[in-house]
Amino acid sequence: MTTFTERLSAIYSRTPEQVAITLQFSGRDDLRLTYKQLLRGAERYARTLEREGIQPGEVVVLILQHGEDLVYSFWGTILQGSIPSIMPFLTEKLSPERYKADLSALISITKPSVIITYTEFEGEVRAALQEGDSVRSVIVTDRIEPAAEVDFASLQGLRRNSEDIVLLQHSSGTTGLQKGVALSHQAVFNQLNSYGKSLSITDEDVVVSWLPLYHDMGLIAGFLMPVLSGIPLVIMSPFDWVRAPYRLFQSISKYRGTLTWLPNFAYNFCAQKIRDRHIEGVDLSSLRAIINCSEPVRWESHVAFYERFKDYGLKMEALQTSYAMAENVFGVTQSQLGSLPVVDEIDREAFMSERVAKSPLDGHPSMQMMSSGQPLENVRVKVIDEDGKELPDQLIGEIALQSDCMLTGYFNRPDLTEKAFREGWYLTGDYGYISNREVFVSGRKKDMIIVGGKNVYPQDLEVLTYEVPGVHAGRSVAFGLFDESQGTEDVVVIAEVDSENADEQQRIADAIRLHVTKNSAIALRYVKVVGPRWILKTSSGKTARSANKDKFLLELQESGGV
Amino acid sequence: MTNAILPEVEKYIAAQILKQPSRTIAVDEPLISSGLIDSFSLMDLALFVEDTFGVRIEDTELNANTFDNLAQLAALIESRKA
Numbered sequence: 314m315t316t317f318t319e320r321l322s323a324i325y326s327r328t329p330e331q332v333a334i335t336l337q338f339s340g341r342d343d344l345r346l347t348y349k350q351l352l353r354g355a356e357r358y359a360r361t362l363e364r365e366g367i368q369p370g371e372v373v374v375l376i377l378q379h380g381e382d383l384v385y386s387f388w389g390t391i392l393q394g395s396i397p398s399i400m401p402f403l404t405e406k407l408s409p410e411r412y413k414a415d416l417s418a419l420i421s422i423t424k425p426s427v428i429i430t431y432t433e434f435e436g437e438v439r440a441a442l443q444e445g446d447s448v449r450s451v452i453v454t455d456r457i458e459p460a461a462e463v464d465f466a467s468l469q470g471l472r473r474n475s476e477d478i479v480l481l482q483h484s485s486g487t488t489g490l491q492k493g494v495a496l497s498h499q500a501v502f503n504q505l506n507s508y509g510k511s512l513s514i515t516d517e518d519v520v521v522s523w524l525p526l527y528h529d530m531g532l533i534a535g536f537l538m539p540v541l542s543g544i545p546l547v548i549m550s551p552f553d554w555v556r557a558p559y560r561l562f563q564s565i566s567k568y569r570g571t572l573t574w575l576p577n578f579a580y581n582f583c584a585q586k587i588r589d590r591h592i593e594g595v596d597l598s599s600l601r602a603i604i605n606c607s608e609p610v611r612w613e614s615h616v617a618f619y620e621r622f623k624d625y626g627l628k629m630e631a632l633q634t635s636y637a638m639a640e641n642v643f644g645v646t647q648s649q650l651g652s653l654p655v656v657d658e659i660d661r662e663a664f665m666s667e668r669v670a671k672s673p674l675d676g677h678p679s680m681q682m683m684s685s686g687q688p689l690e691n692v693r694v695k696v697i698d699e700d701g702k703e704l705p706d707q708l709i710g711e712i713a714l715q716s717d718c719m720l721t722g723y724f725n726r727p728d729l730t731e732k733a734f735r736e737g738w739y740l741t742g743d744y745g746y747i748s749n750r751e752v753f754v755s756g757r758k759k760d761m762i763i764v765g766g767k768n769v770y771p772q773d774l775e776v777l778t779y780e781v782p783g784v785h786a787g788r789s790v791a792f793g794l795f796d797e798s799q800g801t802e803d804v805v806v807i808a809e810v811d812s813e814n815a816d817e818q819q820r821i822a823d824a825i826r827l828h829v830t831k832n833s834a835i836a837l838r839y840v841k842v843v844g845p846r847w848i849l850k851t852s853s854g855k856t857a858r859s860a861n862k863d864k865f866l867l868e869l870q871e872s873g874g875v
Numbered sequence: 876m877t878n879a880i881l882p883e884v885e886k887y888i889a890a891q892i893l894k895q896p897s898r899t900i901a902v903d904e905p906l907i908s909s910g911l912i913d914s915f916s917l918m919d920l921a922l923f924v925e926d927t928f929g930v931r932i933e934d935t936e937l938n939a940n941t942f943d944n945l946a947q948l949a950a951l952i953e954s955r956k957a
Binding site for chain 2: 405406555556582585586588765799819823826827829830831836837838839
């Protein structure tokens, strides 16, 4: 039984001069923060929250980019006993109007008391506020309390209970921002204990990460775990990584990184796009595990990655997998470090039509399934059918789980929390099967699209298309389409319009691309505008996403597009 | 020279990035600010340009500040060849 603040207090008194976090920037020297510096910086935010009259247990939304302010304000909120939630910062890709609407969506459900942001961004934040909403204070980063000695005894965070909510985590888009996963101190520690054990973490480890902190993989594996475990963390901005992915390799080499996490697309991305001249002299031999997580894991992606980087000291057995979700804090399964993830060759036809994973018959087409590993020691996983009945090994059904690190609930959404469980088991919405305790994730029951490791709700994209002149409400469909070469899903949007004129349809297609991208920051790969009665509806009038996807694929094949 | 660069880049963007091989792109049509090309595709474009025209363009150089349409991209490539 412990809390974040107790843990930090213990580390602070034991090893104050140990480097906790190395922040990396583009065009600026690395900034190394010891635990002492980290907590002194954080304590200023804790006192600022006190000054504003914020009580422990109130929600604090952080709208900040990669850097000291984000790190200090996150831990400062913890030290003060209030609950941080990191909101993605406005990017140049997203329209300010949409960002304002997203922020309003977050405020309406999560009801934060405080928003912390930059002085330059204060105007944007205030514009999203409304008379009578929950926000009592907007704190800007250059008006915080001066530094002082850290006096843990005076911090309210020390008086929190281990069962109290410690943080909230949202996924992106309107739907995601209205569904905050609330986690307790105890749940996070239970996760860190079992996950840390499965990775055999020692104080020799160094975590290197480029992942955003508003996503579970970045927040838990790439931030909380190292800081609370006393393991050095080297972290760069996701925006810098996307422009220059080789920086991750340079950082691993420079800091002798041992652990890093990547979504599947990043394996293909790095293998295809990093040029030799950017990784000259780079040494990846320190890596114990590079863990594939947060979107379906592909054996082919591992092979491509290994082939590209094996001459740089990368060990094949460093390529590992995990199945994780914010509702379980993070990890559900982890492959066995030191050996390769289990790969299962199964019969393609039986997989598709009989929903069973079995060895291919002679001459039948097969497919490679890569395991996400075995359940962590504190997690139970089963696969169930539509009626909730447990299925035997090899049969494909919905993955359900139980653990001592589950979410407390969706914050202020008891309706969603109740729907998420069935007889005490959390329903993941993912399809998969178990074979000899190995968990294989094979698809999704829910319509969510996962693109580049990011969860996207298709309904959010569809609603955006209705705002484009010429598209009627209810007459578009969005879905994901797996792209073998990218190792992730491409986003497809199909919209039905009255016009059959090709030029007019092209004009609307461009307008959809522009509008949806600006309002979701999601790049659309295929935008197809079609004439009346193309889109298939269910008998109840709802859009059938999978049926429309099949129809789209068929047309694509016929036109020679695949 | 620019005349030779334009159609190749246009073809690549239409077929590989927009997945619309028959699409035409006007030389002054905004590409990045319009959402047609996202950051991941920009890197593909940079690699294509390097391999096809034998010039060196760093990934970080390709953004809406350095070019936003075909004419500007062709000019950038041209200046590197010189």
